[in-house]
Amino acid sequence: MYHHFLLIIHLLAATVWIGGHLILATRYLPEAIKTKDLEKLKTFKDKFEPIGMPSLITLVITGILMAYDYDVTFTKWFSFSNGIEKVISIKLILFITSLTLAISAQLFIFPKLTPKRYHYVSILIIVVTLIAISMLVLGSLIRLGGI
Numbered sequence: 001m002y003h004h005f006l007l008i009i010h011l012l013a014a015t016v017w018i019g020g021h022l023i024l025a026t027r028y029l030p031e032a033i034k035t036k037d038l039e040k041l042k043t044f045k046d047k048f049e050p051i052g053m054p055s056l057i058t059l060v061i062t063g064i065l066m067a068y069d070y071d072v073t074f075t076k077w078f079s080f081s082n083g084i085e086k087v088i089s090i091k092l093i094l095f096i097t098s099l100t101l102a103i104s105a106q107l108f109i110f111p112k113l114t115p116k117r118y119h120y121v122s123i124l125i126i127v128v129t130l131i132a133i134s135m136l137v138l139g140s141l142i143r144l145g146g147i
Helices: 002-035 039-069 083-112 115-144
Strands: none
8 A cells, every 4th residue: 555655656746757758848848949039948846846846856865665565675786687676777877867957957957048949949948858768668668567
């Protein structure tokens, strides 16, 4: 029952995180590129962060708790010794990558964002969205014993 509760919370947080990035990538990014109005991206980012960041934190906490429930403790992270450990390790690598991209965006991309530099934020948005979708697919493989 505990694992199922964690899974539901994890899936709700993933819905917010992935859904927000899909909306950003498919609705706001094309419009911002077309109109050269990058303020829409900044506005979306500012409005999404108060719900997106708690969702991401929830994903990390529930993901770690569920990993421990599968007996994939800290000492087994990145061991890639069975299917579930492979999935969890890949998801951790993708999370670290996503976190690194988010920090880069906050420190380097958004402060210097201009219509001439929109391609940097476009690549970032697409990559982070693809990472989020990849993590969703990987998570669904847990029920099958991993990869």
